[in-house]
Amino acid sequence: MIVTDYSIGILQYIPFFYVIWSDDLLSASEISVVQKVIELDTSLNVDEKHQLRRWLKRDTPPFDDEIKNWKQTIANSKVRLIESDTYPLSSLSQRLVNSENLNDHLKHIEVHLGIQPNHYNHLFDVEVVHEKTSSEYDANILDEILKGEHARVVDRFRSFLDKPDFSWQVLRNKEDFRNRILQQVQLLGEAGYGAMAYPPEYGGTGDMPAYAAIFEHLMFVDGSLAVKFGVQFGLFGGSIQKLGTKKHHDEYLTDAGTTKLLGCFAMTETGHGSNVRGIKTTATYEKSSDSIIIHTPGKNDNKEYIGNAIHSKIATVFAQLIVNGKNEGVHAILVPLRNENHEELEGVSVKDNGYKLGLNGVDNGKIWFNNVKVPRENLLNKYGEIQEDGTYASSIKNPNKRFFTMLGTLVGGRICVARGALGGSKMALSIAVKYALNRRQFNDNVKVQEDLIMDYPTHQLRLTPAIAGAYVYHFTLEEMMKRYSDYSQPDKRKIETQVAGLKSIITWFANETIQECREACGGKGYLLENRIADLKGDVDIFTTFEGDNTVLLQLAAKGILSDFRAEFNSAGFASVLKLLQTQLSDKLTAINPLYSNKVDAKHLYNPKFHRHAFDYRTRRLTYTLAMRIRNYIKKGIPSYQAFLKVQTHLLALGKAYSVELAYNIFCDHYQQIEDLKYRALLEKVGCLYALDQINKDAKWFLEQGYIGGTKSKAIRQRVERLSTELRPHIEVLVDGFGIPEHCLTAPITK
Amino acid sequence: MIVTDYSIGILQYIPFFYVIWSDDLLSASEISVVQKVIELDTSLNVDEKHQLRRWLKRDTPPFDDEIKNWKQTIANSKVRLIESDTYPLSSLSQRLVNSENLNDHLKHIEVHLGIQPNHYNHLFDVEVVHEKTSSEYDANILDEILKGEHARVVDRFRSFLDKPDFSWQVLRNKEDFRNRILQQVQLLGEAGYGAMAYPPEYGGTGDMPAYAAIFEHLMFVDGSLAVKFGVQFGLFGGSIQKLGTKKHHDEYLTDAGTTKLLGCFAMTETGHGSNVRGIKTTATYEKSSDSIIIHTPGKNDNKEYIGNAIHSKIATVFAQLIVNGKNEGVHAILVPLRNENHEELEGVSVKDNGYKLGLNGVDNGKIWFNNVKVPRENLLNKYGEIQEDGTYASSIKNPNKRFFTMLGTLVGGRICVARGALGGSKMALSIAVKYALNRRQFNDNVKVQEDLIMDYPTHQLRLTPAIAGAYVYHFTLEEMMKRYSDYSQPDKRKIETQVAGLKSIITWFANETIQECREACGGKGYLLENRIADLKGDVDIFTTFEGDNTVLLQLAAKGILSDFRAEFNSAGFASVLKLLQTQLSDKLTAINPLYSNKVDAKHLYNPKFHRHAFDYRTRRLTYTLAMRIRNYIKKGIPSYQAFLKVQTHLLALGKAYSVELAYNIFCDHYQQIEDLKYRALLEKVGCLYALDQINKDAKWFLEQGYIGGTKSKAIRQRVERLSTELRPHIEVLVDGFGIPEHCLTAPITK
Ligand SMILES: Cc1cc2nc3c(=O)[nH]c(=O)nc-3n(C[C@H](O)[C@H](O)[C@H](O)COP(=O)(O)OP(=O)(O)OC[C@H]3O[C@@H](n4cnc5c(N)ncnc54)[C@H](O)[C@@H]3O)c2cc1C
């Protein structure tokens, strides 16, 4: 029999029970939240408590007619739900029973179950005028958290960008575009921003992490600016700083930092991109003249894609160094390209690379050298030098190790590329979210206004996990840059490997996110004025340059396999194989069925579960990969080939490891936030990231029996639900990225 | 004990056994292929047969040392593997035993196990000079199969495009670019290609399927050309053809077909894109002047993104038709925009939409109408008209039905959009594959030449399943256009629903494919000259225009739910709900564990398995979706809201159904190919598509228990293996797309 005439005590709970049961929102731990509240609620008598508890049983849920009755009861009362209330559901209850105060117990349920208006605003009549987002959180505080130690630098930099010189413009002609970007780079150089990562003697502050933070901001101005800035100060200046010695620093570094000397970084050749070791440009030491002769030997051996090539006076050229007829491997040499009048020097020939998918404000070019002579001193000689007597010397005897040590010093650039990609996604997400909070399309015929597209569950799912990703990767990259810049830790092998993986997953993440944002804005997203189009074209190549993702992930995986002790030998993988001989014990305990089918919210939301899952995946992938390789080797397959056979497995491991690393860093960071309210928000954000990642790879976890089908479904539902729970805070979350108003020029954000 | 001195009989099998066991290539059905061969091979004596059979047991495989011995034996023989042999492995065996003839039994194994050089070329010393691809198949024959009935038209059209007028150029300035594209459209119109789908009386051949085939080819010239062509002849001309009556045809259709009259299709407004029913432009009948007054009432009610807007003389304008004060719903009216001198007519105001992510050769614009008067006759009155007495009349009484019938006539355009996206992916794939067959990067230190990137398993996996997809979708769209153009079937509701789903999955497929191709070409893919960049920018918007994918998939799912009898009522979904009441019996039989863990090749490669899996998924998703909706309804949740709550489920169903439909159509087609060799090739292509699709959604199949973990892994391995097996034919497969040499201008394809 169905009761229709409810006591006051029961009545106040009716809206909650209605929301809970109509949407099936309860797992065991969530039931216990409600149960506890009922226990403690002194406004209820024993019978009422008993009744309410009866309605909390998952195995004997209330009848559909009972639930309909609840709805009817509320509808008849004529009490309306007001979305802009701080606790809309509790306040509805309050008005339903004509009480003077909010029942704190109900508030407790509302908060702890994460019940949000968009879970239920269709269930009751909703006041039409309501806030589009909640003011529970303050974007400035989030911004402060993200800026961290760089707050002062970043704030100053943001205001610096508030000039017409940095306003975004459509410049279709590459010469015009490049000139404007050049001027911007010069302005930044003159203001000291270019040299930031250099030592104070050369105009800098030696603060690479702060440099990375401002670098990210350049993406808000223009992708071309970020890249040209990175080439001039990071690659060109950075190569002098990291590969050169004091004489080079003294001669070039200050001018590089101010842009008085424009330079480029010429490593890639038409014939050799990913395989840098295979480059063909020669740098032959000529004893008679005590100079080095730079030469492009063959048809595809010219440098290509070199950023800043058209504007530069000089280049850091990577070439095979040949001393006394012996090839000492790839080294970097400073080679002047043009004279004061900007005419090409003898033997140098530069050609424009033409129009590109994006970054048309960057002057990429091809460079040929025809026996170009430079003094011996132009060799950047930190890791290898030609001595006065004309012999070669290096502190690193193993040529492979020398090569990787040289490349390793450039890893900072890779972090910046990931950081730039991240900036691009933050920008796209900010635009898409702001548009989705204005754009209405379709409605229930009964309503006057159409629905905000941000209120569509699909739209929430398209944007919210990506926002979570942006938060996670922000802290990840901050931390990696900190570790990379920590001079007390000279051995950077582990960090290099980690950065190889992170650069890959983050640049792919950025491309997917920007694409999703474009589509989420419909036709408006396609117009150049709304900025997403440019981001898409610009960030695209981040997956390729500073290391192609597919190649980098293999590098990362080999590092992981050898527990980061990989010797510098990419062909024979000797050290990896040596380690494989010893390490192969599968220490992973079997997953018990109780665990693999645990679907309770408390468990699913617990960072321990996420960490365990990620750790399990990395270790399992490592073990099975090692086993496979070993089996091939045992059958006589050469190691190079054995590694090819497991290529897809290597990629999977590289990705899995990187996701785990990112999440662990994120957790370590948010757990230190003192303000509990914001810590809780970021915990939820991290939880969404983690569950979304597990969901995306659920196939693998299911195959391993790590999760069962029920758990997999529950995880997917939780991803949707968390996206909905974060809906009221979505604008605050993107505002927390701190993109300055003067950069956020897209008309659709207004 | 390990034998090292093998008899001739055994020796000839050693290379095969070595390949098989070093790579673990055998499932039960594959073992039985080998077993049968051994049985039949009269060159073997009883002992030899016995020995070989012993080496075929999966539970007691040969020892690693045995396998190494095999390798040693071959190595010591000094016999080399020659990749360019037709049957390289059999021929190796032949030379190993100094025989005069190839052993046909061995050939049988080689063919039936799909053993390809890239499965084993690392195992033996390979002659360095070898063919990059096999000549087993002829691209022209594949091309013929794809062209089908349109061979004559298509061939003629391909040569027609071989003119400087259609050469690809970089035009960054939109005015220049638009002018060139306009000229191209005019050339095509004058040559009769624009009118192709119109009746012969108006210059056409009434052949919509052939029109779609040539439309796809325009993507090889320039995406902007395809889109502007589509707007002029398909949308503008098509609206007159499909929504107008004889008087309109007589007056306009011929001129539309020749481009003597340029027109546009003005449906979307700034405020209303996906929700066409919500458009606000009014078309009010004024009896006194017997005319219709077109008016833009409010700020966001102007038309926007309208293609051809800058060049047009006239527009088909969609507006709310108001007759005698009553809103009769959305209708289309021909509204002149400009006079002979191309000046805007009074009350008309057009503004350029500016630069876009792509398609900058298309002149998209915004249009405002300020009480613009047109004669009553300008109403395209096939489905609704204003009679001479000034009253409204329509043969379709239900306004919803009328609206959807009108929109339905435009579904042909949606097929063309998918077809264009497909053309874009074919082009990108052709470029990426040709580059990958020239580009070398990295090698085993022992080799002189670096490896072709096409030989990397990851690269094969990136490109080959996409090629399979392109084949499957080609036949799908051919067939859908045929059904759509079949005038003997006037009720197009089912086809409309199907096209909504297919357009979504195919345009997404195209975007992902083009992106993958860009990345697969590294830096070269980023240069405009290599064409992928433009394809990326152009095809991007195909996911949005002619119906946003997310919106279309929901439409498709609702159609599927109601078994295509959905009444035309998108808000209340009354008919869907009605059907849900009755239909909810889950007819799906439980999957038995034997089936869900069957990993034999014969089973996995069997189209019956694929079809069963797809059918199961569609039916299960339909059933669970219906159950969920019904449960919400039962609890009193309004139907509009209930549908929102299951949005992601709707998308999943829409996609699943579309994949099933595509694969079924493909199977029906290739099974009719008479040449068994090509039929087998296409069966393999289809198999790769199907397994790749199942693999991509393996999470779902695992959750349902439809496949077990072992099967899921086996499917993934088969996707990789098929990609490798198709490696020798990959160039033929892309050449089969038939993209003319004069369109394939990317320097990296040379
Ligand atoms: C806009 C732009 C700016 C640039 N700026 C600079 C610059 O300033 N200075 C500079 O020196 N360089 C620069 N580059 C070059 C850039 O670093 C290279 O493009 C990049 O390293 C990739 O090399 P690649 O283009 O030769 O691709 P490739 O190495 O040829 O790779 C092509 C494809 O093959 C795949 N592949 C390659 N090897 C393997 C393997 N072993 N296994 C599996 N797959 C493989 C890759 O995944 C990729 O998809 C720039 C490039 C661009 C486009």
Ligand SMILES: Cc1cc2nc3c(=O)[nH]c(=O)nc-3n(C[C@H](O)[C@H](O)[C@H](O)COP(=O)(O)OP(=O)(O)OC[C@H]3O[C@@H](n4cnc5c(N)ncnc54)[C@H](O)[C@@H]3O)c2cc1C
């Ligand atoms: C280059 C270009 C050319 C065009 N040419 C023409 C033309 O010639 N003639 C013409 O009439 N129109 C044209 N259009 C308009 C095009 O058809 C529309 O852009 C398209 O219909 C989408 O509408 P919208 O842009 O308003 O997006 P919206 O409808 O506003 O959609 C925005 C986002 O919201 C999401 N969304 C909307 N509703 C829902 C829902 N119910 N559930 C979940 N998500 C939802 C969508 O998925 C999308 O991501 C063109 C557009 C472009 C960009």
